[in-house]
Amino acid sequence: MELLDRYLESVRKYLPWQRQDDIIAELRANLESQLEDKEAELGRPLTKEEAEAWLKEIGPPTKMAARYQPQQYLIGPTFFPVYWMVMRLTFFWVAAIYVVVNAVVIATTNGTWNSVLQACLRLPLVLMTTAAWITLTFAAIEFIVTHYPSKLPTISVSDGWPSTAMPALEDALSPKKKQRTRAHAIAEVIFGFLFLIWLLLVPQHPYVLWGPGAAFLHSSPFRLAPIWFQFYCCIVVLNVLQLGWRCVELARGAWRQAHPVQQVVMKAIGLIPLGVLLSGQVWVLLRNPALDQAQYGPTADGINQGIRLSLTVVCAIVSAQLIWEAGRLGLNAYRRRIAAMR
Amino acid sequence: MTIAESLFENLRLELRRGCLTLAVLAQLRQEHYGYTLRKALAERGLVIDESTLYPLLRRLETQGLLASEWREEDKRNKRFYRLSGDGEEIFARLLGEWHDINASINNIL
Numbered sequence: 155m156e157l158l159d160r161y162l163e164s165v166r167k168y169l170p171w172q173r174q175d176d177i178i179a180e181l182r183a184n185l186e187s188q189l190e191d192k193e194a195e196l197g198r199p200l201t202k203e204e205a206e207a208w209l210k211e212i213g214p215p216t217k218m219a220a221r222y223q224p225q226q227y228l229i230g231p232t233f234f235p236v237y238w239m240v241m242r243l244t245f246f247w248v249a250a251i252y253v254v255v256n257a258v259v260i261a262t263t264n265g266t267w268n269s270v271l272q273a274c275l276r277l278p279l280v281l282m283t284t285a286a287w288i289t290l291t292f293a294a295i296e297f298i299v300t301h302y303p304s305k306l307p308t309i310s311v312s313d314g315w316p317s318t319a320m321p322a323l324e325d326a327l328s329p330k331k332k333q334r335t336r337a338h339a340i341a342e343v344i345f346g347f348l349f350l351i352w353l354l355l356v357p358q359h360p361y362v363l364w365g366p367g368a369a370f371l372h373s374s375p376f377r378l379a380p381i382w383f384q385f386y387c388c389i390v391v392l393n394v395l396q397l398g399w400r401c402v403e404l405a406r407g408a409w410r411q412a413h414p415v416q417q418v419v420m421k422a423i424g425l426i427p428l429g430v431l432l433s434g435q436v437w438v439l440l441r442n443p444a445l446d447q448a449q450y451g452p453t454a455d456g457i458n459q460g461i462r463l464s465l466t467v468v469c470a471i472v473s474a475q476l477i478w479e480a481g482r483l484g485l486n487a488y489r490r491r492i493a494a495m496r
Numbered sequence: 497m498t499i500a501e502s503l504f505e506n507l508r509l510e511l512r513r514g515c516l517t518l519a520v521l522a523q524l525r526q527e528h529y530g531y532t533l534r535k536a537l538a539e540r541g542l543v544i545d546e547s548t549l550y551p552l553l554r555r556l557e558t559q560g561l562l563a564s565e566w567r568e569e570d571k572r573n574k575r576f577y578r579l580s581g582d583g584e585e586i587f588a589r590l591l592g593e594w595h596d597i598n599a600s601i602n603n604i605l
Contacts, residue, residue, distance in 0.1 A: 181550060183574045184530035188546075191535075213547045221551035 157205045158185060161215060168219030177222055185212070228293040230300070237292045241285065246478075248284050252277060254470040261466040262459070339404050346397040353390055375446045376454060381434030388427035396420070414483050421476050428469050437461045516544060518594055520552060521579060521587040524562060529574040553577055561586055 162182055166174050192208065193199055200208065212218065229237050256273040259265070352362060360368040371377075431437075438457045440446045497505070519542050523533060530550050537544055544552075556562045561583035564575050579587060 177554070179573065180530065180575045183572055184534075184546070184550060186572065187529075187531040187574075188534075213545065218547045218551075221547050222554060 155189065155200075155205065157202070157209060158182075158189065161185075161209050161212075164215035165219045168216055169222055173222070181218075227296075228289065229296050233292055233296055233299075237288070240292075241288050244284055244288060245281060248280065249277065250474050252280055253474065254467060257470045258463060258466050262463055336404075339400065343397065343400050343404060346393065346400060350390070350393050350397060353393060356386070375441050375450045376438050376457075377441045379434060379436050379439050381431060381437060384434075385427050385431045388430050392423060392427065395423075414486075418476065418479050418483055421472075421479065425469070425472055425476065428465065428472065432462075432465045432469055516542070516548070516552065517556070518587075518590050520549070520556065521561065521583060521590065524577055524579045524583075525587075527576050527578040529569075529576045533577070556583070 356363045563580040564577045
């Protein structure tokens with residue numbers, strides 16, 4: 155029967171070449187027997203339409219051939235959870251490092267908005283390349299473990315189970331931090347107040363901040379740029395706000411634990427002084443530019459470049475931390491919402 | 497196909513998969529070639545697709561549970577299968593497991 159021959163040839167194309175003839179011979183014997191039975195029942199050969207319907211019932215050649223193949227996957231269920239965890243962690247760290255490095259490069263080379271845009275557009279490619287390498291590595295591990303199990307020491311992701319490395323039950327179920335005591339909250343207010351007084355003394359009495367270095371700074375050819383005063387004002391305002399907030403908490407009896415949102419907001423506000431400082435073009439000036447430019451000008455430029463680089467890195471790290479914590483907060487809120495819906 | 501139907505179909509196939517192996521091993525206590533095995537199972541109420549049964553026979557043979565030989569019958573070469581020594585032992589254990597599960601499910605129901 156021509157249709158059956160064509161069907162079997164189609165199946166053959168998708169079979170492993172070492173076993174093609176054997177499988178096709180067996181399949182032919184089975185299907186021909188089935189065909190004979192059908193024709194014996196009808197008392198005549200099958201029409202073309204009936205034969206087509208019969209083969210359609212058996213299923214497409216690709217499906218038939220696929221069932222003869224061993225189950226195939228790039229990364230099997232044993233390694234997949236580890237693969238997924240590695241992928242997520244690597245994605246996070248690659249993205250974080252990429253952002254920091256590019257922020258530093260753009261800041262130090264006076265990059266334009268165009269260079270920022272280009273850096274953003276390159277990020278997906280970097281992440282895809284990373285994903286491809288991780289997938290290839292795990293696929294190679296899966297292949298070796300599947301095909302050469304006897305030549306390898308036993309690899310098992312459950313080695314060392316049960317493990318003491320698991321988080322304690324209390325921590326796992328309740329990720330909340332230890333509650334603050336009333337004494338702790340009072341101490342925070344007292345020390346916050348003392349710190350504020352100390353901070354307010356700095357402009358008039360610089361030695362409380364610099365110590366003996368204040369005299370050295372006073373006699374050096376350098377002086378601090380006005381941007382530091384703006385930075386100082388921001389720090390003072392922030393500390394006043396924080397102290398006020400703690401006093402309100404203490405008065406309301408709500409000192410036990412800071413709300414996670416509040417913690418993230420405080421961190422976000424903490425970025426303001428850094429941003430103000432970073433907005434300055436210079437941080438160190440010459441006391442007498444006309445006299446000292448030739449001798450100390452390059453040193454001042456070097457110091458300014460160093461400060462710019464450091465501030466950029468610090469800003470990038472703090473921003474990344476903030477994004478991470480805000481993301482975690484959002485994820486926890488989402489999980490709680492899902493749990494509440496169940 | 498709705499999501500519920502698709503879910504049911506997946507679960508049904510999952511439930512059937514192990515049972516089919518057990519049924520094939522049971523039926524191959526007597527020698528059969530693919531088509532007669534399929535007919536014998538169908539006569540006892542278990543209809544299996546060709547694309548499921550024939551590859552399954554190959555897999556069970558590769559695993560050493562079945563033994564096979566090519567032989568001519570009715571002027572046609574056919575591959576006959578039967579339970580191997582290892583297959584008989586595994587089948588007995590699987591059958592015990594099947595009875596236990598069946599009894600447990602009946603108790604639960």
